[in-house]
Amino acid sequence: MNAQVATQPGAEVLFTPIKVGELTLPNRVVMAPLTRSRASTGNVQTAMSATYYAQRAGAGLLIAEATQICPEGQGYFATPGIHSPEQIAGWKLVTAAVHAKGGQIVLQLWHVGRISHTSLQPGGKAPVAPSAIRAEAQTFVAEGFVDVSEPRALELAEIPALIESYRQAAANAREAGFDGVEIHAGNGYLIDQFLRDRSNHRTDAYGGSIENRTRLLFEVAAAVARQIGAGRTGVRLSPLTSFSDVADSDPQALFNRSVERLATLELAYIHVIEGETGGDRDPQPFDYAAMRKPFHGAWIVNNGYDRAMAIDAVASGRADLVAFGRPYLANPDLPRRLRENTALNVPDPNTFYGGSEHGYTDYPALD
Ligand code: PHB
Numbered sequence: 084m085n086a087q088v089a090t091q092p093g094a095e096v097l098f099t100p101i102k103v104g105e106l107t108l109p110n111r112v113v114m115a116p117l118t119r120s121r122a123s124t125g126n127v128q129t130a131m132s133a134t135y136y137a138q139r140a141g142a143g144l145l146i147a148e149a150t151q152i153c154p155e156g157q158g159y160f161a162t163p164g165i166h167s168p169e170q171i172a173g174w175k176l177v178t179a180a181v182h183a184k185g186g187q188i189v190l191q192l193w194h195v196g197r198i199s200h201t202s203l204q205p206g207g208k209a210p211v212a213p214s215a216i217r218a219e220a221q222t223f224v225a226e227g228f229v230d231v232s233e234p235r236a237l238e239l240a241e242i243p244a245l246i247e248s249y250r251q252a253a254a255n256a257r258e259a260g261f262d263g264v265e266i267h268a269g270n271g272y273l274i275d276q277f278l279r280d281r282s283n284h285r286t287d288a289y290g291g292s293i294e295n296r297t298r299l300l301f302e303v304a305a306a307v308a309r310q311i312g313a314g315r316t317g318v319r320l321s322p323l324t325s326f327s328d329v330a331d332s333d334p335q336a337l338f339n340r341s342v343e344r345l346a347t348l349e350l351a352y353i354h355v356i357e358g359e360t361g362g363d364r365d366p367q368p369f370d371y372a373a374m375r376k377p378f379h380g381a382w383i384v385n386n387g388y389d390r391a392m393a394i395d396a397v398a399s400g401r402a403d404l405v406a407f408g409r410p411y412l413a414n415p416d417l418p419r420r421l422r423e424n425t426a427l428n429v430p431d432p433n434t435f436y437g438g439s440e441h442g443y444t445d446y447p448a449l450d
Contacts, residue, residue, distance in 0.1 A: 132176070152194055190263075192267060321355070
């Protein structure tokens with residue numbers, strides 16, 4: 084028996100550089116986007132957030148938390164935006180601090196669709212969605228957790244302005260100093276609501292067939308790529324998650340086609356949440372390799388990865404990079420800890436959303 088068969092490759096596979104579109108990254112460890120709900124009045128990031136991201140600049144790539152592209156895109160209290168001059172200025176503090184530490188950072192572009200509440204919407208109006216179907220889900224508003232509101236269906240004539248909001252947000256992200264953007268098309272938010280047939284009952288060009296349900300994703304990605312370059316554009320997908328009350332009758336066909344369409348744009352990367360977001364990695368059979376097949380950009384995997392799983396994913400070629408969420412909350416120096424195989428700090432769920440420096444910028448690094 085060959086002794087090498089039984090020996091796992093070392094963590095060094097995570098510490099080789101890789102080209103991701105226009106970016107050259109020093110390692111394969113990605114900070115996943117994490118909602119922290121610490122934006123100030125006007126949904127503006129602060130110097131405290133700049134410290135938090137700069138502490139994590141050793142990641143190969145930082146994906147900044149989900150950020151609303153327009154006022155209607157907000158679904159939770161104190162999440163940041165990228166649609167006002169003040170918000171662009173707030174994010175400049177973050178990108179400058181990360182770049183000063185040698186890191187690279189992209190912004191996750193977010194529209195929550197129906198996962199919102201009238202109290203968060205301009206004029207107290209109903210949130211928008213592909214169809215007027217209320218999600219069985221809750222959101223967090225100024226007073227605490229509440230059921231999400233009943234949405235109204237977007238008119239066909241409103242879709243060009245929606246796509247324009249994504250394009251403008253991508254331009255704003257570049258103005259704010261981001262190295263690129265990640266279009267959030269997962270976790271039951273707006274684009275995912277269009278993709279999946281439980282939430283999309285439209286009968287126009289954006290509903291019904293897989294071709295129609297993938298149209299918004301494709302048009303948004305094309306508009307963003309045209310604005311900032313395909314090599315600075317990524318997409319996040321979550322084919323099996325039921326997070327925020329989404330489901331599809333044929334996820335394999337839907338997400339194979341989604342990736343096939345995105346592949347024609349030659350995007351920098353696709354970032355896949357495998358299984359239930361933050362939960363069961365294997366809720367039903369799914370062939371991720373088949374989904375990946377047409378795509379030649381970088382493939383980022385996420386969801387419950389530990390050191391051994393990450394090494395295996397990259398060493399086997401199943402993924403190019405691995406995104407860590409929970410471990411990054413409490414371990415600002417996560418790449419070093421993975422490389423040296425040291426213990427990890429344990430994150431405190433009481434400080435995930437909202438609050439101060441505590442549980443945000445005060446987790447210790449080694450030494
Ligand atoms: C959240 O705010 O809880 C949240 C945001 C974006 C996600 C998932 C969860 O993709």
